[in-house]
Amino acid sequence: MIKRFTLLAILFLTKLIAFAQSDVKYRVILFGDAGEMNAAQMQDLKNAAKQIIPKKTTVVYLGDNIYPTGMGLPGSLEEEDTKKILRSQFEPMRSMGATVYFIPGNHDWDKSGPKGLAKIKAQDDFLKAQGDPLLKLIPDNGCPDPVAIKLTDKLTIIAYDSEWWLFPYNKANAASECNCNTKDEVLVRMEELLEQNKDKVILLASHHPFQSYGPHGGYFNLRNHLFPLTSLNKNLYIPMPVLGSVYPFLRSTLLSPEDLNHPAYKDMIRSVNGVFGDYPNVTYVAGHEHGLQLIKGKQLQIVSGSGSKTSPNKQGKTSLFHAMEQGYVVADQLMNNDMRYEYYVYSDTSVKKVYSYIKKFETIPSKVRNRDKPITADSIFVKIKPEYDSVGRFHRYVFGENYRKEYAERTKVPVLHVSKMMGGLKATQRGGGNQSRSLRLEDKNGKEYVLRSVEKFPEVLLPEGLRNTFAKDIIKDNMSAQHPFSALVVPELAKAANIPHSNPIIGWVSPDDGLGEFESAFANTLCLFEEREPVGESDSS
Incomplete structure (x- = not known):
């Protein structure tokens, strides 16, 4: 009788689980800061693996995948141990058929240390060495390029890699072909990806949250003041009243770039x-804070950063949920495209669901583009950049006369109608440079051409701290030393020298x-148009 009852109970639970999963269109499991192996971490991972729906689940690790300072470099003492930490996270999920992505965090970047780029590349190399196309670090190669999945x-x-944005040491990655090398290029790529996906639910995934009521957001509880060493080791309960308050004070005044109030973080x-903030179907998902939070400000923010550690957080003004236990979040897209976010925590040797939230899918009405009318004429008179010629005598004396008059001259130029050129052209992507x-x-046959703005934007060559200072104005003014139509001379010179050239x-x-x-x-701008690859293989854009 007992066996029969047990069998019926198992069958009932199986059907209940199957019914619960039948309304799920796709599942994303979100783990953050899971880079330390411990009992709670292992139990959370084991439980999450059981929740994988075959062919309908992706697992995303939201950074700080390896504590304390990222992947051990080849030949280092910690190399093998750090490999084990990564395996503890991806092996249970891959064995159940889920695709697994890792996003870099500040600890993966050598805890924001000087070996950061090398350690990120080492983590990427290790994952690629598994030979598994469904196991990746994104973005890869230490590049900042935003990735759409x-x-x-x-x-x-x-x-995207939010630590790349904040990283204080060298992050130039000459050894890899990054499509984005500056913050401006990262934002342009984000705009492109948003445009391609603006009618969908977007999970905007990074390590750093944009809203938080934890330590990185400026919150410290009584334990932080009385037992400050627990921030370094959770077992160091050494009372240090008064003196213990120094750490929270310094943390809130001498800010770290890893805290939300730091100027770099704010930027x-x-x-x-500025790219994603106005779109209702975007949910920000991140780790960084060692807790679980759901915050509904202008955008919905999920914080799932207690994969292997915990730290305090509080119920803030815009909090919907918060917890300080180790755990993770399951994001389900339902059949009607609504999103269901469920929070799971490890408690008393088991994992349990503690909160659920439904975010309704909003249909965005198609907007009529507020665009200028196409130009019907074949040519037009323009002044390229008259402000170059609006400076005074002293400025000209210091910085030169250059080609200021040419930039200010009213000049007749042809009108470029790309859909009528070369049998009809279509834009495919922003170029580099x-x-x-x-x-x-x-064109229709796959041949590539390129438009390049005649106006230059040299401020991207400046250190980031100087881009909004007088240095930007000076370097932009120096562009007047380059004749606006100088490129048109090159074909004639190349032809005379019998050198292949574009037109x-x-x-x-x-x-x-x-x-x-x-x-x-690009509309209503002066651009140079030419073949992208006029003479075989090269990379001109």
Whole structure:
């Protein structure tokens, strides 16, 4: 009788689980800061692996994948131990068939230390060495390039490396082909990915949250004041009243770039929010804080950072939920495209669900583009950059006369209608480069062309701290030393020397459907147009 009852109970639970999963279109399991092996971490991972729905689950580790200072470099004493830490996270999930992505965190970047880039590349190399296409570090190669992962027709993860934004040491990655090398290029790529996915639910995944009521957000509890050493080791309960309050005070005044109130962190929040902040179906997901939080400010913020550690957090003004136990979050897209966020914690040797929240999917009405009318004329008179010629005598004496008159002269140029050129061109992607803004175009046969802005933006070459100072004005003014039409001379010189060359045209870009999502950036600007690869393999954009 008991056996029969047990069997019926098992069958009932199995059907209950199957019913609960039947309304799930896709599942994303979110773990943050899981880079230390301990009993609670292992139990959480084991339980999460059981929740994997075959062919419908992706697991995302939200940074700080390896404590304390990231991947051991080849030949180091910690190399093998750090490999074990990573394996403890991906092996249970991959064995159940889930795709696994790791996002870098500050501890993966050598705890924001000088070996950060080398350690991120070592973590990437180790994951690639597994030979598993469903196991990746994103972004890879130590590059900052935002990555879009399409999960369903209405769900996309856009992941980026937020620690790259804050990292204080050298992060130039000449050995890898990064599509983005500056913050401006990262933001441009984000805009492109948003444009491609704006009718979907977007999980904007990074290590650093943009809202928090934990220590990185400035909150410290009584334990932090009385037992400050527990911030270093959770077992160091050595009472240090009064003196213990020095740490929270210093933390809130001598700010770390890893804290939300630091200027660099604020700049990241402002910049990224400038891209995604107005879209209702975007949910920010992050770790960093060693707790679980759900915060509903202007955007919904999930904090899932207690994969292997805990720290205090509080119920804030815009909090929907908070917990200080180790745990993780399950994000389910339901069949009607709503998102269900469920929070699980490790407690009393088991894992249990403690909170659930439904975020309704909002259909965004198609907006009529507020665009300028296409130019019907074949040519147009323009002044390229008259402000170069608006400076006084002293400025000219110090910085030179240059080609200021040429930039200010009213000049007749052809109008470029990209959809009518070369049998019809369509924009495919923004190009690389630093000082010029470029756009790749493609004809019906796949041949590529490129538009490059005549106006230069040399401020990207300045250290970031100088980009909003007088140095920006000086370096931009120096661009007047380059003749605006100098590129047109090159083909004639190359022809005389019997050197293969492109055939550039400089013209005014008309608003055009062929520009697609890039129309607002390139329409009504003066650009150089030419073949991208006129003479075989090269990389001219």
